[in-house]
Amino acid sequence: MTVSGVLPATSFGRKMQTRLLMGLSAVFMAAFGLIASFVPGDLLVTLGVPPVPVLLTVVQIAGALYLAFAMLNWMARGVLIGGIYSRPLALANFLHFAMVAVTLFRAIPSLNMISVIAVTLAYAVFAAWFALVLFTHPIRGGKNGR
Numbered sequence: 001m002t003v004s005g006v007l008p009a010t011s012f013g014r015k016m017q018t019r020l021l022m023g024l025s026a027v028f029m030a031a032f033g034l035i036a037s038f039v040p041g042d043l044l045v046t047l048g049v050p051p052v053p054v055l056l057t058v059v060q061i062a063g064a065l066y067l068a069f070a071m072l073n074w075m076a077r078g079v080l081i082g083g084i085y086s087r088p089l090a091l092a093n094f095l096h097f098a099m100v101a102v103t104l105f106r107a108i109p110s111l112n113m114i115s116v117i118a119v120t121l122a123y124a125v126f127a128a129w130f131a132l133v134l135f136t137h138p139i140r141g142g143k144n145g146r
Contacts, residue, residue: 018138021129022077025093028122030070036063047111069096082138090134097127 035043040059041051049055073093079086101123108116 018079018081018133019077021126021133022073022079022081025097025126025130026070026073026077028070028126029066029073033063033066033068033070036060036066038063069093080138082133082136085138087134090130094127094130094134097123097130101127 036059040056040063043059044051044055069092072089076086076089079089081090101120104116104120104123108120
């Protein structure tokens with residue numbers, strides 16, 4: 001804190017960035033979770049896969065996981081994240097987005113769909129953003145600049 005009691009702009013900016021990141025990632029995952037949970041057959045047909053019962057079940061289970069992750073991120077929007085603060089949350093999000101981005105990137109030639117490219121880019125952006133949060137120390141505001 002400064003003498004006037006106003007937080008430095010960098011502190012406010014960093015908190016807003018992680019709040020925005022957590023909120024956007026929560027909405028992104030909730031959208032996929034809702035689609036996979038409630039219309040798994042339509043999702044599979046859109047991807048060109050026959051909706052057999054075992055795949056419908058797997059897609060619905062994945063949808064539940066996405067919804068749970070979305071809720072976790074939504075509830076953690078106001079938490080200080082970065083460096084050692086909330087490291088498991090940042091690491092889990094980074095691993096999720098990075099691994100899915102790599103998987104989708106490798107699938108682009110065989111799927112040959114523009115929507116897959118768009119989703120891959122979104123995952124890559126989230127992965128890079130979570131990597132930045134994970135591997136940098138947050139700037140905290142408070143008494144005596146701590």
